[in-house]
Amino acid sequence: MKDAWNILLRYCSYQERCKSEVIKKMQQIELPQNEFEKLLSKLEEANFVNEKRYTKSFVNGRYKNKGWGLIKIKRTLLQKGIDTNLIEQVISEEIETEDYTQKAQTIAVKKWKSIKGKTLLERQAKLKMFLMRKGFEFSTIQEVIQSDIFR
Known part of the structure; x- marks a missing residue:
């Protein structure tokens, strides 16, 4: 023991x-x-295990360092058995809406340089799929793709 x-x-x-x-x-x-x-x-x-502290650390690490979107963060935390209400609370405390769209934009701009495709639509489709795999919502992806940078 x-x-x-x-x-x-x-x-x-x-x-x-x-x-x-x-x-x-x-x-x-x-x-x-x-x-x-x-x-x-x-x-x-003894405060060695604290679900709220863990969730905050996870959200910040995955969002700020790995560039994950909310869908992927939520799904992963749910798989780890974290309470839905706690996840929502921490996300609302830690991630600003404007910052979130800007983060998706920054990630997209960086990826755009390396995406190969014959047509603009093909490159945009590849970028959409990349952002979906990162866990960003469709509405955020659409907002990012419609900016002048990707035309």
């Missing part, structure tokens, strides 16, 4: 973790199922 606690402390100290990641780690170290709740509660009390 003490070894498991130390392993989990190191695991949670390295970077922000959500509950599902900690549970997965507990399964990897073959901890008995009946210990999961007790250790998870202890980690939360």
Whole structure:
């Protein structure tokens, strides 16, 4: 039990973790199922696991550093078992609407230089697909594509 606690402390100290990641780690170290709740509660009390802090860190990292859109961020957090209300709250606190469109524009301009295609429409279609894979909404993509830069 003490070894498991130390392993989990190191695991949670390295970077922000959500509950599902900690549970997965507990399964990897073959901890008995009946210990999961007790250790998870202890980690939360000691503030090693904090879903809001994790969500903030995740949103900022993926949005600012990796250039992910809201769709991809939300989908990934939901897959990790984060509450929908918490996701919405953190996104509204951390991402400004004007900044979001500007971010999509910046990413699109950078990608546009490397997109090959015979026609303008073909290049625009490739750019749309790229932005969709990044997780941007169709309305944001349309707004970006309609700017003079991509004509």
